[in-house]
Amino acid sequence: MKILFFTGKGGVGKSTMAAAAAWQLSRKSRVLIVSLDPAHNLGDIFGVALQDNKSRYANTLFLKEIDLQKLSREYLQREINVLSGTYKYLQTLNLDNYFSVLKYSPGIEEYALLTSIEKIISNETDFDYIIFDTPPTGLTLRFLALPRVTITWIDRLIQIRQKILEKRYTIHRIRGPLSNEETVLNYSEKDDDILKRLRKLNNNYQALNKTLQGENCSIILVFNPDILSLKESQRLIEGLNDLNLPLRLLINNKVTDENIEMAAYIEKNMSKTAKDIPVDRVLLSKTLLGGKDGKLYDIPEDITSNLL
Ligand SMILES: Nc1ncnc2c1ncn2[C@@H]1O[C@H](COP(=O)(O)OP(=O)(O)OP(=O)(O)O)[C@@H](O)[C@H]1O
């Protein structure tokens, strides 16, 4: 199974290119295209109403729009359930107070999104391609960076938890046997639920990171022939390099007779930043794109040959 992420600045044509790629690839393969953008327009592009559940558009093409608000609520609720289960013995800590502000915590949306990507990748294994149409650059880089950031944090948390268990063990030895009424806090690593959960999360994020950095994952960067698009794309390429994420294709979209010189200039500069990455050029279509009877699928030339 191959995983494709279409990224780029707002409005450059990520969704259009992702949709066109999905359509082209579905001629020979089973394809699922998923919109991760809170401001969805995948349904409009294909001319159908979409929901959180995947729906069949053609024999081998399925579409899905993620409901980010619902996902974030569910993610938060799962975390609250785990925390209240784990810390129920701590009556001094006002957990409800903590939970009521947790929903404003930065990063919830990114984690919710990442959890959903992970779930889709591990559940939808009978597709040959899963295509993710992403929100504009900022949020995309943040959630793609999350596995790496999280692994670093979890490693540190595991060490802290191990220290806590060591201290508990020392206290237990000094105090000797307890009376029946006293609660004995667990001090053994193999029985500690928190340590188990941290290790499980660590394994999940390591696996996801490996998938994202692996051979079967491709990041496709869409840009337009203009300077702002160039600058933002260059920053995105640097971010992807820092994170070791596989940029595989550049798409210079909306090229016209008027901007063709600028298009060549931008491509030259992009190729300096992203060495050896192929560039596809897609012309600005004069016909209306999108809709069930729209011209979407004929518009971009074969943008998928570089992705097979
Ligand atoms: N090659 C093209 N020819 C003509 N119009 C295009 C082309 N590519 C994209 N468009 C048009 O440009 C607009 C923006 O495209 P699209 O929604 O795909 O961009 P996006 O990068 O996904 O935007 P957002 O950041 O808002 O998600 C749409 O109206 C789309 O029809």
Ligand SMILES: [Mg+2]
């Ligand atoms: Mg879009």
